[in-house]
Amino acid sequence: MEKMWAGRFQKALDKQADDFNSSIHFDHRMYKQDIEGSMVHALMLSNQGIISKAEYEDILNGLSSILEDIESGNLQIDMDAEDIHMFVESELTKRIGDNGKKLHTARSRNDQVALDVRLYLGAECEEIGAQVLSLIEVIKDKAKENTDAILPGYTHLQRAQPISFAHHLLAYAFMLKRDYERIEDALNRMNAQCPIGSCALAGTTYNTDRKFEAERLGFTGISLNSIDGVSDRDFCLELMSAFSILMMHLSRFSEEIILWSSWEFKFIELDDSYTTGSSIMPQKKNPDMAELVRGKTGRVYGDLMALLTTLKGLPLAYNKDMQEDKESIFDAVDTVKMCLGVFTPMLATMSTLKDNMYKAAQKGFINATDLADYLVKKGMPFRTAYKHVGEIVAYCIKENLVLETLPIEKYKEFDLSFEQDLYNEISLETCVNKRISQGGTGPQSVNKQIAFLTEFLNEKGIH
Numbered sequence: 211m212e213k214m215w216a217g218r219f220q221k222a223l224d225k226q227a228d229d230f231n232s233s234i235h236f237d238h239r240m241y242k243q244d245i246e247g248s249m250v251h252a253l254m255l256s257n258q259g260i261i262s263k264a265e266y267e268d269i270l271n272g273l274s275s276i277l278e279d280i281e282s283g284n285l286q287i288d289m290d291a292e293d294i295h296m297f298v299e300s301e302l303t304k305r306i307g308d309n310g311k312k313l314h315t316a317r318s319r320n321d322q323v324a325l326d327v328r329l330y331l332g333a334e335c336e337e338i339g340a341q342v343l344s345l346i347e348v349i350k351d352k353a354k355e356n357t358d359a360i361l362p363g364y365t366h367l368q369r370a371q372p373i374s375f376a377h378h379l380l381a382y383a384f385m386l387k388r389d390y391e392r393i394e395d396a397l398n399r400m401n402a403q404c405p406i407g408s409c410a411l412a413g414t415t416y417n418t419d420r421k422f423e424a425e426r427l428g429f430t431g432i433s434l435n436s437i438d439g440v441s442d443r444d445f446c447l448e449l450m451s452a453f454s455i456l457m458m459h460l461s462r463f464s465e466e467i468i469l470w471s472s473w474e475f476k477f478i479e480l481d482d483s484y485t486t487g488s489s490i491m492p493q494k495k496n497p498d499m500a501e502l503v504r505g506k507t508g509r510v511y512g513d514l515m516a517l518l519t520t521l522k523g524l525p526l527a528y529n530k531d532m533q534e535d536k537e538s539i540f541d542a543v544d545t546v547k548m549c550l551g552v553f554t555p556m557l558a559t560m561s562t563l564k565d566n567m568y569k570a571a572q573k574g575f576i577n578a579t580d581l582a583d584y585l586v587k588k589g590m591p592f593r594t595a596y597k598h599v600g601e602i603v604a605y606c607i608k609e610n611l612v613l614e615t616l617p618i619e620k621y622k623e624f625d626l627s628f629e630q631d632l633y634n635e636i637s638l639e640t641c642v643n644k645r646i647s648q649g650g651t652g653p654q655s656v657n658k659q660i661a662f663l664t665e666f667l668n669e670k671g672i673h
């Protein structure tokens with residue numbers, strides 16, 4: 211295919227250089243956004259008297275037919291084209307003749323690509339946002355089913371204090387809510403600065419109407435500096451940062467699911483449809499999906515790092531290095547979508563083994579803080595109570611006892627204020643139920659969290 215810019219050159223581009231230069235094999239996925247942007251651009255040109263109404267209609271019909279043909283499979287995108295922008299324009303000219311050559315008036319590929327990527331990300335992030343919301347919903351529903359499941363809460367992966375499984379799960383729902391909001395926030399900033407009309411870098415001599423184009427394309431404003439409009443990809447970086455944090459959350463959750471499904475924990479059982487077997491060990495049921503989500507997190511971080519590094523030394527304005535933005539951001543988008551796509555149903559179909567959770571909570575002195583609090587409520591300063599209980603724990607370990615089985619007489623040897631009611635105070639149920647502080651693991655707080663998330667989801671149209 212002859213290059214649009216061939217006029218200035220005596221020789222054709224070397225074949226290998228041409229392949230190297232071309233972005234069509236990855237930017238072809240933006241065909242819809244490219245055509246949509248061109249349709250609005252042509253309308254603006256016509257409104258402003260830069261092209262005639264008839265020329266506009268010709269262009270519009272041409273572009274519509276290209277879109278239709280691509281979608282129906284009647285038109286294959288030519289992988290020899292330099293990029294999707296060149297492909298659409300040359301296909302248009304093939305179809306409607308000279309009027310097609312008028313489309314690129316008052317525009318450059320530099321503002322065109324900056325627009326297309328934004329439009330593409332807007333559409334993809336809508337899907338990702340919906341996926342995050344449905345994961346939050348699944349977590350909330352799982353939490354509802356598990357308000358009565360008690361398990362050890364951990365610090366340093368050592369049993370620390372008893373908590374409800376609902377409370378543990380809900381922690382992730384709040385993280386994901388912030389992930390949702392971070393993406394939304396990045397999109398709002400991205401959509402406030404429509405770059406089209408910045409042209410190559412300096413703006414244009416035509417009397418264009420950038421606001422009209424921006425509004426038609428769903429933006430809330432235009433970029434106010436044409437060099438900025440074509441030079442920055444910070445919106446990609448912001449989204450990839452948000453994706454990286456989201457993946458980090460999914461990865462931690464995955465790690466816990468992997469631990470919980472091991473024989474050492476056996477707190478949960480993943481459904482057969484989200485686990486795999488081993489080619490040699492007949493007993494195995496492996497949490498591959500969770501492991502892959504954990505593994506693919508590194509990939510999304512890598513995408514962010516790649517683009518940060520690409521941009522860091524670039525002088526203003528456009529440089530061809532920036533073509534690299536797309537492979538990073540597309541990979542990040544694809545990976546996040548794929549991970550959420552399997553993570554959510556994997557979680558939804560996971561069953562909880564409440565008895566095993568409870569058994570794990572019965573060992574390891576996770577009610578020791580509550581025993582100290584028992585003494586504090588009888589008037590002892592916390593530090594003194596803490597020391598006493600430490601000694602009692604050490605004694606129990608030596609005697610192979612736990613706090614629940616240490617006889618009251620022994621307790622009284624440590625401190626006379628211990629009475630029979632201590633056993634009730636250190637039961638796992640009491641430990642959880644009495645955690646009445648806001649945001650704590652007590653049932654009132656857990657129910658409040660569920661109600662809060664339900665309201666958040668309702669506001670987003672999920673009932």
Ligand code: ARG
Binds near residue numbers: 323
């Ligand atoms: N394929 C190019 C990209 O993705 C489009 C912009 C090309 N602009 C240019 N001045 N060569 O960045």
